[in-house]
Amino acid sequence: MNHPHGDLDVGGGSALALVLRLALVLVTAFVAGTGLVRPQLTTRRVRHFALALAGLSAALVVTSVLTQEVNVVAAVVHVVLVAAVPLLLGRPAVVRWVSAALVLLLVIETSVGDSGVAFVVNTVFVAVSAALLGVGPFRDLRPLALSLGVVLVLAGAVRLATSGIAFDRRIYESGLGLVLLAVVLVAALTLVLRNGYVVALALVAWAALPAVAVPPSLPEPGVPVLVDARLADRVVPVLVSPHRPGRNLVHFPAxxxxxxxVGDVPAVPRAGAPGTWAEVDLPPGRGEVVISDGAETVAVRVDPGTAPGPGPDAECATAALGTLIAGLREVLTSCPSDSLSTEDSDSLQKLVGFLKAKGTAGIRLVTDTSPRSTKAAELVRASGLRIDDGKRPDNALVVVSGWETAHEALTRAGAEQAESPVYTHGLYVAPWLLHTPIATAVTTVSVPLRFDPREPLPVGYAVAVGNGFGGEDPTPAGFRAWVGRPSDGGVQIYAVAQVSAMPMGPNEVHGPGMPMQEELAGQWVPKATVVPVSPLLS
Known part of the structure; x- marks a missing residue:
């Protein structure tokens, strides 16, 4: 059984890339250390040994250039420096500078993505390892080796302490934790054994660290779980919500x-919701959910605690996803459908005023039993517009329910419109229903919004949730949670139309919200346009 933590990740390459990296770091460190610590040695044995290692290092660089995506300029510099060290042995003043430059190149090559403390610690560990490899068996240098060994252990300990997993069970349950422990323990062995082989092993373990996946954060009761689970050769994003004892939803992107x-429960589509969902029961306390695709299985840690929480709700899960994508780990205490927000109430009031101004005779109102929908229905009924239970040609359809009921109502309305003229004053949904499965259930639908989905902030959220959860489409609940505050703009009516291309002149630049291609990063409703069809409503 695989686990979503501790797996090797060689940057999308192969095992060959990792082997080349480790071998190149080790061999080059031997050459650089020789020039740093023993630059005055000119015996035939030392020179031949250094030349052989330099040749091997150069061969590894050439192999990397031919088989991997490697910066050619850096590769050439590497070959020149590593070849110069054995040729300059016996000229300490020169070879030490060349060796120092080679160590610096090793530091750069092993610290991609590092900054601050991580970069400093990597610099110290690589430089000290190279020096220790250069010390070799020479007894007169053993006091130096002891001092360098102490520094090596301290560098490893700092890397472990700043890893973020040093003080919880991930230190012994994840691949990263085990490799970090190995680095510190093997570095400590250098103080006892003072053997080049031990130093080499410590350096190999250190160089392997970037290839080990960082384990996900430990689950916290009430904080929905978001992890990337590895099934065979693919990564599957997983969301568990509300992460409390009892019924939970496990969500996968499309x-x-x-x-x-999930266990014995198949993940299936839900009406009005993206991707697939499995309803499972979680017992109190630490545990795991086992996900399978028929061939492979993976375990995802959970810890729902003992306290009760919100019920399983797909819209609520996407709100939690927005919070997690924003980098926050907050206990989920309520769901959007639990109450009608002041902003949504104002938007619905202005929608009703807009319909009155259009001369709409009446509306057919679609609701459900949630507190938000109940309050919204009371608001609409108090407007004075005629409310009809049946369909009438001069009506507008207004949907203020949750996702599932809204999807069913719009799908039915689309079928009715295909048979005869109904809802000639249009189809309208509440602000929380601007979501792909609902907005695309009919050809055209309108929604009152306090934000423009084409502006940078909403587009940024759409890109972030797509990147963070397997191409997931945005939702208003997720956007509000991601931003951390309600939208404060004025209310406009926006129309969502399933149009993938707009007719334009040969030199005309297409307008915002009217993409000329079907897929565009940051679209709120892919393969559709979302454009304002009213001025700001007062």
Whole structure:
């Protein structure tokens, strides 16, 4: 059984990339250390040994250039420096500078993405390892080796302490934790054994660290779980919400495909919701959910605690996802459907005023039993517009329910419109229903919004949630949670139309919200346009 933590990740390459990296770091460190610590040695044995290692290092660089995506300029510099060290042995003043430059190049090559403390610690560990490898068996240098060994252990300990996993069970349950422990323990052995082989092993373990996946944060009761689970050769994003004892939803994006199971429960589509979902019961306390695709299984840690929480709700899960994508780990205490917000109440009031101004005779109102929908229905009924239970040609359809009921109502309305003229004053949904499965259930639908989905902030959220959860489409609940505050703009009516291309002149630049291609990063409703069809409503 695989786990979503501690797996090797060689940057999308292969095992060859990792082997080349480790071998190149080790061999080059031997050459650089020789020039740093023993620059005055000119015996044939030392020179031949250094030349052989330099040749091997150069061969590894050439192999990397031919098989991997490697910066050619850096590769050439590496070859020149590593070849110069054995040729300059016996000229201490020169070879030490060349060796120092080679160590610096090693530091750069092993610290990609590091900054601050991580960069400093990597610099110290690589430089000290190279020096220790250069010390070798020479007894007169053993006091130096002892001092360098102490520094090596301290550098490893700092890396462990700043890893973020040093003080919890991930230190012994994850691959990263085990490799970090190995680095510190093997570095400590250099103080006892003072052997080049031990130093080499410590350096190999250190160089392997970037290839080990960082384990996900430990689950906290009430904080929905978001992890990337590895099934065979693919990564599947997983969201567990509300992460409390009892009934929970396990959500996968559409890009994860069909056929996934959580335990014995298949993940299936839900009306009005993206991707697939499995309803499972979680017992109190620490545990795991096992996800499978028929061939492979992976365990995802959970810890729902003992306290009760919100019920399983897909919209609520996407709100939690927005919070997690924003980098926050907050206990989920309520769901958007638990109450009608002041902003949504104002938007619905202005929608009703807009319909009155259009001369709409009456509306057909779609609701459900949630507190938000109940309050919204009371607001609409108090407007004075005629409310009809049946369909009438001069009506508008207004949907203020949750996702599932809204999807069913709009799907039915689309079928009715295909048979005869109904809802000639249009189809309207509440602000919380601007979501792909609902907005695309009919050809055109309108929604009162306090933000423009084409502006940078909403587009930024759409990109972030897509990147963070397998191409997931944005939702208003997720956007509000991601931003951390309600939208404060004026209310406009926006129309969502399933149009993938707009007719334009040959030199005309397309307008915002009217993409000329079907897929565009940051779209709120892919393969559709979302454009304002009213001025700001007062």
């Amino acid at each position: 890009s994860a495909g069909n056929g996934l199971r």
